[in-house]
Structure formats: structure tokens, C-alpha cells
Amino acid sequence: TQTGAASDLAFIVVDDINLGSATSIVPENWEGVGTQDVPFSAIFLGDGHVFSAIRTAGTTEQRLTFGTETSKNVALFSYTKGAYIENLQVRMNFSGESKVAGLIANAEKTSVSRVTVSGEIGAKNIAGGVVAQFSGGSLKNIVSSSNVSVSGSIAGGIVGYMTDAQVSQVRTSGSISASAFAGGFAGVVTKASTLSNIATGGSVSGGSIS
Numbered sequence: 571t572q573t574g575a576a577s578d579l580a581f582i583v584v585d586d587i588n589l590g591s592a593t594s595i596v597p598e599n600w601e602g603v604g605t606q607d608v609p610f611s612a613i614f615l616g617d618g619h620v621f622s623a624i625r626t627a628g629t630t631e632q633r634l635t636f637g638t639e640t641s642k643n644v645a646l647f648s649y650t651k652g653a654y655i656e657n658l659q660v661r662m663n664f665s666g667e668s669k670v671a672g673l674i675a676n677a678e679k680t681s682v683s684r685v686t687v688s689g690e691i692g693a694k695n696i697a698g699g700v701v702a703q704f705s706g707g708s709l710k711n712i713v714s715s716s717n718v719s720v721s722g723s724i725a726g727g728i729v730g731y732m733t734d735a736q737v738s739q740v741r742t743s744g745s746i747s748a749s750a751f752a753g754g755f756a757g758v759v760t761k762a763s764t765l766s767n768i769a770t771g772g773s774v775s776g777g778s779i780s
Contacts, residue, residue: 618657647677671699690717691716714728
């Protein structure tokens with residue numbers, strides 16, 4: 571299968587992963603996969619498995635939130651470039667100052683398909699249920715029920731800020747809110763992007779910049 575990934579290196583998930591079960595992980599100090607200098611650029615095949623973050627103490631289960639109000643680029647993947655991500659479910663909460671999402675904070679020339687995301691996403695600026703900032707690449711067969719809350723501007727059910735991308739067969743159902751630029755699919759879409767078969771549900775609230 572041709573994936574278009576920048577690297578032939580492939581990672582295949584073989585079981586569900588609960589990040590909350592790893593006591594060495596401190597949610598407030600979370601750093602997603604990839605950095606600005608070394609973005610994730612390989613093939614990631616989820617094989618339908620679930621990423622979650624539930625920590626159990628006795629009979630009590632807590633769904634963890636990753637990041638703090640001052641964190642930036644918060645998601646399962648912080649930076650991707652030329653990556654191919656397919657067939658996984660993410661059930662996690664993320665919070666930060668800017669560029670916060672359920673799957674990827676910053677995606678460049680990345681292809682994402684057959685992904686389902688749910689959780690609570692909170693930021694001061696630029697957040698998306700799946701991707702916070704998306705440039706180039708494609709999204710196909712994506713479902714998000716995440717609730718996205720931005721105190722400042724730019725919130726989207728799938729993407730916060732998108733430019734020059736191809737999107738098809740996308741569905742959202744979470745509540746989306748921002749003081750400016752909120753959308754069921756995206757907060758802001760610029761340049762030449764191709765959109766088809768997009769269904770949005772849930773409430774959307776957001777004013778315009780004065």
C-alpha cells in the first residue's frame with residue numbers, strides 16, 4: 571500500500587494502550603510524539619486499537635487530562651511531517667495554552683484516515699478535536715465526538731486552523747466553543763482546501779473578532 575509517508579519506517583499497534591496505567595507518566599508534563607526539529611514522519615498503523623488514559627486507585631477510576639494551561643502543542647502527536655496515521659481510536663483529554671488536539675497538535679503534509687477521537691479538549695487559542703493546526707495532507711474517514719473549548723479564538727470539531735488540505739467523509743458531534751472563529755468542522759480554513767462529505771452535529775458557539 572502506498573502511504574505517501576516520508577519514511578518507510580512503520581509502527582504497528584498490537585494491543586489497546588492505557589497511558590494512565592503507567593505510573594511513571596505525569597500528565598502535566600506530557601510531551602507528545604515528535605518535536606518541531608524532529609517531527610514524526612513515519613507510518614503509524616493502529617490496527618483499530620484504543621489509546622486511553624484512565625488511572626485506577628482502588629475502586630475509583632480517573633480519566634486523566636494531559637497538559638496544563640501553559641502547555642503548548644499538546645496532543646498524542648505534537649508534530650508530524652510527511653506521516654501516515656491510520657485506524658486507531660483516541661479517548662483522551664488534553665489541555666494547554668495553544669495548539670491542543672486529540673490526535674495531532676501540528677500536522678504538515680500528513681495523511682490521517684479511519685480515526686475516531688473522543689475526549690475533552692481545552693485551550694486559550696487554536697484547538698481541534700483531531701488536529702489543532704493542519705497544513706497540506708489529507709483527512710479521510712474521521713469521526714470526532716470531542717468537546718472543544720477555547721477561551722480565545724479558533725476552535726474546530728475536527729481541525730482548528732487548516733490550510734491547503736483534502737478532507738472527505740468526516741463526522742463530528744461534540745460541542746465547540748470559542749470567543750471567535752468556532753466551527754463544527756474547523757475554526758479557520760484558508761487557501762486551496764478540498765472538502766467533501768462533511769457532517770457536523772452538536773452545538774457551536776463563537777463570536778467574531780471586533
